[in-house]
Amino acid sequence: MNTIRKVAVIGLGYIGLPTAAILATNGLEVIGVDVKQDNVDAINRGEVPFVEPDLNIHVAGSVSMGSLTATTVTPAADAFILAVPTPFNPDKTADLSYIEAAARGLAPRLVGGELVILESTSPPGTTQHLADYLIGLRPDLSLDGADNKPIVHVAHCPERVLPGRVMIELVTNDRIVGGITDEATELARQLYQVFCQGDIHLTDAATAEMAKLVENAYRDVNIAFANELSMVSEKVGIDVWELIELANHHPRVNILQPGPGVGGHCIAVDPWFIVSAAPNESKLIRQARETNDAKPAWVIDQVKLAVKQVGDTATVAALGLAFKANIDDLRESPAVSIVRQLNIDLPECAVLVAEPHVSELPETLSSLTNVALKDLGTAVAEADIVLLLVDHDEFKEMDKSVLDGKVVVDTRGIWR
Missing domain, CATH: 3.40.50.720 (NAD(P)-binding Rossmann-like Domain)
Incomplete structure (x- = not known):
């Protein structure tokens, strides 16, 4: 299995920034990516651009140690976590444009072997859509090693935290992990095990997506x-x-x-x-x-x-x-x-x-x-x-x- 040392977290909002900070305070090199330059600048100063108890301690500490930085450009990494919005369209279907934009930003950085995790709450089938979209952008890669092409591993791990208690529940809550392949599921489990004290439940991607909605x-x-x-x-x-x-x-x-x-x-x-x-x-x-x-x-x-x-x-x-x-x-x-x-x-x-x-x-x-x-x-x-x-x-x-x-x-x- 791959060793994950560097993680890019795409989307530094109410879920992405806490996730980036908790990974950074647990020994990983983390680069946060956000479209808002003001947010990036604030985080690089060790500041939190919104209210969430105890998050400022983790951000300030990890920034001062050099384990957390922020940028507007997606870097190369061993793993990518997408924590971008998934609002609904006027017809109440999911707007996947933010997920696709994040995919376009990370696709050029892939060389094979990376883990891509979708944390954004999504309808069943969205993780598969992300995987197919990435392969459409990078046909030299594959999801399963077909034609001896390098593999990109794609999984879903929905956030399950309560605003106001995010830094506690990120650590203590159980997590659900579902990959497009068994290997993707296992890689995602290993990454969340870095900080998650709750049980990590393994399933397929569509069931993981549906569990959060339910x-x-x-x-x-x-x-x-x-x-x-x-x-x-x-x-x-x-x-x-x-x-x-x-x-x-x-x-x-x-x-x-x-x-x-x-x-x-x-x-x-x-x-x-x-x-x-x-x-x-x-x-x-x-x-x-x-x-x-x-x-x-x-x-x-x-x-x-x-x-x-x-x-x-x-x-x-x-x-x-x-x-x-x-x-x-x-x-x-x-x-x-x-x-x-x-x-x-x-x-x-x-x-x-x-x-x-x-x-x-x-x-x-x-x-x-x-x-x-x-x-x-x-x-x-x-x-x-x-x-x-x-x-x-x-x-x-x-x-x-x-x-x-x-x-x-x-x-x-x-x-x-």
Whole structure:
């Protein structure tokens, strides 16, 4: 088997940079590749361009030791890890353009014997597509040694970490590895064994791809149940938080918590890949997605009811923009879409956004009139209506007396 000493990690976002850093702190030479020069420059200074607990320690340490560097050009390496986005197209199929772009960058560096791992969450068949795409770019290579051509080994190993706990879960979580060939699977297992303390489960590439999608679809269905309960409870006059708490005392019931919708790069996206692969057989998965995607509109309706109490020129404090607590990740965040739609539906209302983990509004909100980023104290003090969208610790710990005399719409149940 090949010995892997040098790894190129392509895509230095919320998954790629932690993966690069953990490999670098475990004795490998790692070169991170990213299209954003600002990110590359920050990492080469030992800085982290986003919020993730403990990541700065690993990045600063590995950069200072010289085991981690960043660049915009894919270098030669023994192994390549692709951690690039896989968003969905308007028809909910996967956009593979980032994967193909990464392949075009690394293909000229291949000489044979390298391991190429796709970590990006992908529909079944994507790893095979990547492998075939690489061979199309490099017909002098092969996937199995046919015609005595040098082999490039291709495998899939989906990330399975929770934002806010990435540096812990990278090490402790089990991993699933599936290769195009048995040799690719074994090479990938050896690489992840460098830092992974959890069990490494071996399978084929398509099953590894599907396993990640199923994990997130399972959570999506459960969240949809909780979100539907919240809407039913509101209609019949029941406190959904108390209802779920009581129901969860049953030994075989574990209902998740409702919220304003579902966001992030995984749960809000991945189930659609299953639906697109088997639309007639995935009716429950589709319904869960549609239920969660509809929840922001329900939240907006609750705010509109509050505005009727206060007046058409009410000021709304929208607390939180991230897709989950205590991070700065706004990808697919329902909070962002809610704030934007409030500006459209309630043009006379000022919306004051408090998000302690960002220093400026995202581009989708920054150009809107009557929407402004404020500190928590100012936003709440000036508001007639307080809309809680994200359960950041800062919001949980605030003095609740500042809410006196205000209409509160709490989508997270932290102020019961």
